[in-house]
Amino acid sequence: MIDNKTEETRPVRVRFAPSPTGPLHIGGVRTALYNYLFARKNGGDFILRIEDTDTTRFVPGAEQYIVDSLKWLGIECDEGISIGGDSGPYRQSERKEIYRECVKILLDSGRAYIAFDTPQELEARRAEIPNFQYDSTIRMSMRNSLTMSKNEVKRLKDSGAQYVVRMLIEPGCDIIINDIIRGEVVVNSSVLDDKVLYKSADDMPTYHMANVVDDHYMQISHVIRGEEWLPSTPLHMLLYKALGWFDTMPKFAHLPLLLKPEGRGKLSKRDGDRLGFPVFPLEWKDPVEGDIWPGFRERGYLPEALLNFLVLLGWNPGNDQELMSIDEMASLFTLEKCGKAGARFNYTKLDWFNHEYIKRKPDHEIAALFAPVIAQHGVDISFERVVKVVQMMKERVNFITELWAKSKFFFVPPLKYDEKSLKKWWKDKAAETISELCDFLESQNSFDSVILEQAVMEWIETRGYAVGRVVNALRVALVGAAVGPKLFLITEFLGKEETLSRVRRALSMLS
RNA sequence: GGCGCGUUAGUAUAUCGGUUAGUACUCAAGAUUUUCAUUCUUGCAGGAUGAGUUCGACUCUCAUACGCGCUACCA
Numbered sequence: 001m002i003d004n005k006t007e008e009t010r011p012v013r014v015r016f017a018p019s020p021t022g023p024l025h026i027g028g029v030r031t032a033l034y035n036y037l038f039a040r041k042n043g044g045d046f047i048l049r050i051e052d053t054d055t056t057r058f059v060p061g062a063e064q065y066i067v068d069s070l071k072w073l074g075i076e077c078d079e080g081i082s083i084g085g086d087s088g089p090y091r092q093s094e095r096k097e098i099y100r101e102c103v104k105i106l107l108d109s110g111r112a113y114i115a116f117d118t119p120q121e122l123e124a125r126r127a128e129i130p131n132f133q134y135d136s137t138i139r140m141s142m143r144n145s146l147t148m149s150k151n152e153v154k155r156l157k158d159s160g161a162q163y164v165v166r167m168l169i170e171p172g173c174d175i176i177i178n179d180i181i182r183g184e185v186v187v188n189s190s191v192l193d194d195k196v197l198y199k200s201a202d203d204m205p206t207y208h209m210a211n212v213v214d215d216h217y218m219q220i221s222h223v224i225r226g227e228e229w230l231p232s233t234p235l236h237m238l239l240y241k242a243l244g245w246f247d248t249m250p251k252f253a254h255l256p257l258l259l260k261p262e263g264r265g266k267l268s269k270r271d272g273d274r275l276g277f278p279v280f281p282l283e284w285k286d287p288v289e290g291d292i293w294p295g296f297r298e299r300g301y302l303p304e305a306l307l308n309f310l311v312l313l314g315w316n317p318g319n320d321q322e323l324m325s326i327d328e329m330a331s332l333f334t335l336e337k338c339g340k341a342g343a344r345f346n347y348t349k350l351d352w353f354n355h356e357y358i359k360r361k362p363d364h365e366i367a368a369l370f371a372p373v374i375a376q377h378g379v380d381i382s383f384e385r386v387v388k389v390v391q392m393m394k395e396r397v398n399f400i401t402e403l404w405a406k407s408k409f410f411f412v413p414p415l416k417y418d419e420k421s422l423k424k425w426w427k428d429k430a431a432e433t434i435s436e437l438c439d440f441l442e443s444q445n446s447f448d449s450v451i452l453e454q455a456v457m458e459w460i461e462t463r464g465y466a467v468g469r470v471v472n473a474l475r476v477a478l479v480g481a482a483v484g485p486k487l488f489l490i491t492e493f494l495g496k497e498e499t500l501s502r503v504r505r506a507l508s509m510l511s
Numbered sequence: 512g513g514c515g516c517g518u519u520a521g522u523a524u525a526u527c528g529g530u531u532a533g534u535a536c537u538c539a540a541g542a543u544u545u546u547c548a549u550u551c552u553u554g555c556a557g558g559a560u561g562a563g564u565u566c567g568a569c570u571c572u573c574a575u576a577c578g579c580g581c582u583a584c585c586a
Contacts, residue, residue, distance in 0.1 A: 017586095018586090019585080019586050021585080021586075051586065053585090053586080054585055054586065056585085057585065057586080115584095117584095118584095119583090119584065122583090122584085130512075131512060131513060131582095133513090133582080162584085163584095164584050166584095182516070182517095185515070185516080186515095187514075187515070188514090191513070191514050191515090191582090192514095193582080195583095196583080196584050198584090199584045200584090201584070202584090204584095206583095206584070206585085206586085207585070207586050208586095211586090226580095227516070227517090227579085227580065227581095228580055228581070228586090229580095229581090229586090230515065230516065230580075230581080231514070231515055231516090231580070231581040231582075232581075232582095254516085256516090256517080256579095257517095257579070257580075259578095259579080261522085262521095262522095264578065264579080265578090265579075266579075266580080309523095312523065312524075312535095313523070314523095316523085316524060316525075318525080319525075319534090320524090320525075320533080320534045320535075321534095322523095322524095322534085322535060322536095339523095339524080340516075340517060340518095341516095341517050341518065341579095342516095342517070342518095342578085342579065342580090343522090343523065343524090344522060344523075345522095346521095346522045346523065346536075346537090348522075348536060348537055349522070349523065349535080349536045349537080350536095351536095352535085352536055352537090353536090355549095359549085393548095395548075395549055395550095396547080396548045396549065397548085406547095406548090421546080421547095424546090425546080466545085467545055468545040468546085469545090470545095471545060471546080472545075472546055475546060475547095476546090479546090481546085481547085482546040482547065483546065483547040483548075484546075484547065484548090485547090485548085486544095486546095487545095487546080
């Protein structure tokens with residue numbers, strides 16, 4: 001029996017170790033966030049390592065995408081790819097010598113062995129034996145260094161035959177994982193198979209090998225990763241033991257999975273497609289297929305809102321506080337408060353967070369994000385004017401991307417008028433009234449919202465008109481629909497000339 | 512099939528054996544806003560099931576059900 005029930009006293013060092021096989025999944029973002037927060041909370045280091053041991057699944061651009069995503073989100077690394085550090089290299093494909101050495105140690109000590117079985121042979125055995133597993137019960141009937149003579153093994157290797165190195169797992173041993181989140185998990189080594197650790201074909205280790213070796217040499221103190229790794233943790237523990245590193249093995253914390261917003265199963269990129277929502281932080285263009293996957297950033301989500309929403313999926317500060325900055329998260333975060341159950345990715349709640357963050361964000365910062373969009377639509381306008389629009393509109397939108405559609409009337413006159421609004425407010429004597437109002441507006445010198453409002457209200461009163469009728473008819477004429485902020489803020493922004501021009505145009509088009 | 516993990520309202524969660532089971536989102540109603548949105552108030556709605564331990568269980572134990580993950584020369 002082995003277990004890892006020891007106190008961790010080393011300095012905190014954690015890592016996020018994605019594979020560059022595509023865009024960074026939102027679940028990966030949460031894992032990165034938790035690692036980052038844990039490091040910040042404990043004054044430790046957060047390391048970004050790239051696990052590119054599977055050469056067949058490498059996708060160009062994926063690594064840069066990961067770096068860009070973390071940067072956009074504000075998750076800063078202390079060490080790793082594109083930053084450097086004392087424990088590099090941080091790309092597994094550049095650490096081959098280290099793995100080779102460790103494989104040799106395992107081989108020499110008899111904790112691992114060489115196997116020549118081809119994929120086809122394994123396939124055949126799987127077909128003939130139900131529940132086939134390459135383990136103690138069948139390894140002696142396979143083509144490996146346990147069943148062949150030394151000379152035969154040497155001959156095969158020298159002749160260039162491809163092989164793999166497998167971990168030799170002793171059956172009948174209880175392995176107890178003391179997981180920070182899940183407590184004690186017991187697995188018997190008899191259910192484990194002799195996992196492949198190294199492939200001669202590409203001179204690369206598999207994930208399990210590289211992962212353990214790197215975590216050791218990078219002095220990782222806590223491995224915080226997704227629940228899908230829980231079943232292979234016993235193997236990892238056995239590896240630490242076989243390499244003589246058991247005493248400094250990191251502590252484990254397995255996070256619950258992120259589930260689909262509806263239905264069953266974990267969140268996949270297909271769900272985003274199906275439900276029309278992004279599952280990736282940034283827009284991603286598949287370099288092979290050419291498909292374009294939407295990103296949260298391009299959809300108008302704020303990184304701080306996304307992070308705030310994400311941190312609460314599987315963790316909570318222990319009270320009712322929901323809105324918190326990344327600094328607050330870092331000071332509040334503990335692995336002990338992480339949940340065990342998978343959490344559904346609920347877009348409605350995310351949208352609410354985004355709305356809250358937009359409301360809180362300073363006008364000029366939103367304006368900086370909005371200004372390029374306005375320019376794209378061919379409108380030339382000063383930054384101060386954009387700030388003014390943002391001030392009036394920001395609490396009325398959930399996304400930055402909604403800003404243009406909901407406030408373009410500030411920049412371009414309405415091309416058409418909303419049917420419903422017309423039906424409700426542009427009826428009876430509306431045209432006649434607005435025509436009179438138009439003359440009155442023309443006589444006004446100041447379009448300051450307070451002054452003009454007062455003047456117009458007095459005008460309405462002396463004429464004995466219904467306030468709503470007049471104000472809303474004017475709104476429809478200026479905006480094109482019965483929506484938008486306070487009317488006199490609009491007339492102030494538009495100014496006398498533009499206001500009159502729009503009123504006249506409405507009069508001519510709607511009479 | 513085997514092994515493991517999980518299960519509080521529609522969703523995210525609080526509760527470390529004693530509560531009228533709290534909060535937020537969603538939804539509904541009302542108020543405010545002479546538009547729309549915002550905002551405010553109120554409301555709807557929950558411990559998977561069955562045993563056991565206990566004076567007392569959402570909380571501990573076991574079983575069942577359901578869900579999920581892993582079971583590759585992928586991570």
